[in-house]
Structure formats: structure tokens, C-alpha cells
Amino acid sequence: MSDVAIQLQDVRKVFTPQQHLHTSLKEALFSPIHVLRRARAARFLALDDVSLVVERGETHGIVGRNGAGKSTLLGIIGGVLRPTAGQVQVVGRVSPLLELGVGFVPDLSGDENAVLNGVLLGLRRREIEERLDDVIQFAELEAFRRQELKTYSSGMQSRLGFSVAVHADPEVLLVDEVLAVGDAAFQERCLDRIAALRGAGATILFVSHDLKTTSRICDRVTWLDQGRVRATGPAAEVADQYLESVGSQGTSLLDRLARPAGEG
């Protein structure tokens, strides 16, 4: 019997950008309907009735274009974003989404942030301190480990976040675009580490624009399109469907650019 690690039922996420809601008192008093209308127009539906089941031990890929809702979905599973509606169930210790900067303290050094986050992930202080050199080495941050985190580039922060997460033996590992933040050697180390955690029975959610790697390492893939699940199934199959859709759009655009204006 297989058991479920992650289950989402009709999850919806609406963002309401604050800056659009700036309203003067006068406006609120004298044209409340106008204000309400504007607020409604500013709402953005990032996830629209998303249902998803990931079994324990499964490596599940999420693909989709920029803005499709992939990171939002991971944020909800990681507990750093609240769904507007729907149910979310996650069984097991989840790696936090350090890539999003949650759990990082800008004024602390790389070393201190690694220890802090290891502890937040449930390791004993001694355990994470013993692994600290490995964590820093994996992230290639030896020369920067004593610098404050606010001096790190976003790529350096992502590498540190991923490194802490994979050194803390998570049961559910959330990976968002980590392959995009390092060189080839770092990417290889990430994939080795993901394979090791997979071998140890972890459940992995893997977001990447690298479709080759996604279909190679994932059991199943979900394709998100404008906040909706477009397809979910065997990795290679869904990755191909997605590639085909992106590819055909790309071709028609090139066609249109190549064709002189007025020819249709």
C-alpha cells in the first residue's frame, strides 16, 4: 500500500497587491464602489482549484511557464503561504523554502544562518555544527561564511538554503529552481544529493525549467498553466506535452516575426 505525503484539494490562492489598495480617506468616503472595484481588479488568482496527490517516496516535478504558480504552490506546501481556499495536507518534516529567504536573518553570518536554520529544521545544535563545514563547502561559500547574509547575492543565498535543507535529512524536500543558481559542478552536487535523499525514501517536489533533468529524475510531473493543473502523469509524458505547447507557441511567434507585416 502506498501512502500519501502531500495532498492538495481545490487549492486557490489569491494575491492582493497592497500598493493597488492605497486609497485616500476622501475617496473611501465618497466613492466606495470605485475603491472596491479597483481592489477587486487588483486581485490576482495565482492558483485556481489545484488538486494534487504526491505519494511518499515519490519525486514529483512541477513545470509551467513564468508566473504559472509553481513557487506559490511550493510556498503553500512549505507553509510559508496560506491558501485562500482549499485543503493542504503534508505528512513528514518539510524542508523550508529557504530559497524564498524565509528563515534567513540578514544581519547574521552565513554560518549563523546555517546553524539557525538547521535547528529550525529539527536538528540538534551539535548535529548542525558538526555538518556546518559540509554545508558551507557544498554551497561553495567558504570565503563568505563569516560575512553577513545581506551581503550575499540571491544565488548565494539560494545555494546556502538548499545546502542546509539537504543536510538536514528532510522527509519532504521542496526544490525551487536550485539548478539555475550554480555552476555545472554545483548542479551535479545538487542532483547527487537529491538522488541520495530519494534513495533514502524522501518525498521530493522539484520545480525547474530544465525539462530534461525534470523528466530524468522525476517519477511524475504536474504541468501548471496560469494557476491551473493542465496535466499530471508520468514524467516524460507530461514534460513532452508541456514542451510541445511551449514549442508550438515559440514557432508561431518566430513565424510571425519572419513574415513581413500584412501577410497574415
Ligand SMILES: Nc1ncnc2c1ncn2[C@@H]1O[C@H](COP(=O)(O)OP(=O)(O)OP(=O)(O)O)[C@@H](O)[C@H]1O
Ligand atoms: N506576493 C505576491 N503578491 C502578488 N502577486 C504575486 C505574489 N507572489 C506571486 N504573485 C503572482 O502570482 C503569479 C504566480 O507566481 P509564481 O511565483 O508562483 O510563478 P512561478 O510559476 O514560480 O514563475 P517562475 O517560473 O517565473 O518562477 C505571478 O503572476 C506572480 O506575479
Ligand SMILES: [Mg+2]
Ligand atoms: Mg518560481
